[in-house]
Amino acid sequence: MVINFRDSIFTHNVFNENILNELTFLAEKNNVIDSQFYSEYDIKRGLRNENGTGVLVGLTEIGNVHGYIMKEGKKIPDEGMLTYRGMDVKEIVKGFQRDKRFGFEEVSYLLLFGELPNKDRLEEFKYLLGECRTLPDGFTEDMILKFPSNNIMNKLERSILVAYSFDTNPDDISVKNILRQSIELIARVPTMIAYGYQAKAHYYDEKSLYIHSPKAELGTAENILHLIRPDNYYTRTEAELLDLALVLHAEHGGGNNSTFATHVVSSTGTDSYSAIAAAVGSLKGPKHGGANIKVKSMIENIKENIDDWENINEIENYLVKILKKQAFDRSGLIYGIGHAIYTISDPRAVMLKEKALKLAQEKNRVQEFNLYRNIEDTAIKIFREMKGREDISANVDLYSGFVYDMLNIPSELYTPLFAAARMAGWCAHRIEQVASEPKIIRPAYKNVEDNCKYIHLRER
Incomplete structure (x- = not known):
């Protein structure tokens, strides 16, 4: 029997409703931990201290989020400040907007390499991104169009994992190889989400299918608008505003959930695609990127x-x-x-x-x-x-x-756009983790269940 892509083994009702309800009751009853234990063992729930500050678990030089001042153990509210590699993002934005330039590529370079590019280096970096925006041969047809998803974040996560199979050297975790993979991901993720959206709109919403080729001479923001719109048309104001949104979402320190996920998974020595896919899965959640x-x-x-x-x-x-x-x-x-x-x-x-x-x-x-x-x-x-x-x-x-x-961007693309922007920050943090910290991240969990004896099947 041929199963349509919309079908799933989960759509075939193999569960008896009463049995499933009983199993659900057991799963809930035996997986709720008494809240008193959290106080008794001074557990930092959500890795946060009682005063709301985050538990310090690592060091970074990539980004910093400032929102308060600690004085005598108390949190004093303060004006917010976001810095990329020590530079106030407000000043970075003023800099490229004063020159009437797009800024996401410059910010991506800054996050990856730790310094601002000169004019020649910036053009060289933009050229690399432009040449990498097209997906590998067969990827669009075999990965995206044949297996569309109703959720673009799910499609992006799978696309990143499948990109492993198109990489001739996927498991090398030298900084040189991770950097090559990072540039490809920063360039290709906008194309992945655009095509993922077009496939979803066609196969699920019964709209016309538009698969435009990315343009190497365009920046990230312009390419996104070019790829998702049927007529490719956008105004300069629209592109500038999307570029600003990408810049502001590119990085947010090492403690946010998805970036921390990047550090945790990267610390195992795994490949770039596994680490970045984990970050995408984290960002998908409504408490984070959604x-x-x-x-x-x-x-x-x-x-x-x-x-x-x-x-x-x-x-x-x-x-x-x-x-x-x-x-x-x-x-x-x-x-x-x-x-x-x-x-x-x-x-x-x-x-x-x-x-x-x-x-x-x-x-x-x-x-x-x-x-x-x-x-x-x-x-x-x-x-x-x-x-x-x-x-x-x-x-x-x-x-x-x-x-x-x-900007007439469909709501299904809101979180994927966040991912496209944060790709620069995630990749920078992955490089930092691999280059700076060889230890696997392995925090402790206190087991609060009493010991008990195994009961033989006939005696249960």
Whole structure:
């Protein structure tokens, strides 16, 4: 029997519902750890200290996220700052935008090599990326079109793993070889996600299939817009804003979940494709890279439940309902507000917000931009009044989804775009891990189960 690609062994109902319910009950009952043990053994849940700071588990020179000052054991809120190789990302952005250049390629070079390129080196690096953007012969047809996925992150993760088979030297973990693989991944991932989206749109959404060839002379942001749009058309403003989003998502220190995953997997001595695929799997989660999709869903829900987008009281009343788990997904979370490190401000959100206003004016969507801004201001006020929080601000996810929406980028590509940007940071951290730290990362877990004897089958 030939099984269509949409079919799966999991769609064939081999489970008796009653038996599955019984097994589920056992799985849940015997896998919930008593919360008192976490306090008793001083477990740092989520690798975070009681004051909210992260447990120090490593060193890096690649990126740094600053959001507070520690004074006498207390966390003092501070203006947010993001640095790449010690350089304030705000100054980096000002530099390339002042010259009316795209910045993602320059930032990728900085993260990988630890210094800014001169003009010749930058052109050489851009040339390398341009020559590597086309996928290997047969990859698009055999890997992407024959086996499309309804989820582009899932498709990207599989595509990266399959790239191992197209590499003539996949297991060599010398810095030289990892660097070659890194440049290829930074160049090819945008093509992978674009083709993954086109396959999904065609086979799942019954839209026309568009497979455009990447252009070597175009940068990353321009190529993405060129590849995902049927007519290849985009404006300079659109490309500049997407480029900014890529720059701001390229790196975020060693402690974020996906980058830490890169360090953990790389520490085993495995290949680049396995390590980077693990990072993609981490980023897929809604608590990490998928957060901007949750923001978009929340905003749509707010639009449906308030009559006047400019009525602050109406916005406030509905946000209070969300916070009290009475509205939206009933999680009690206002997505796009708050961050594990940033307190007073998230510099990425500040810069995206500024550019988002300019594009909103160009696209005649200022009223919608004002709704986002009102949600931001009102949510911060609510947290201050209801929870006594003075250390909370909008994060990058609040405005990134709106930016992508104004760029007519489908929501299925929001998190894959995050992955395409963070590829530079992940690869830089992988090189740093392999070059600096030979030890495998192996933290401890305390076993809190009592010892018991094995019971023979006939006696159970």
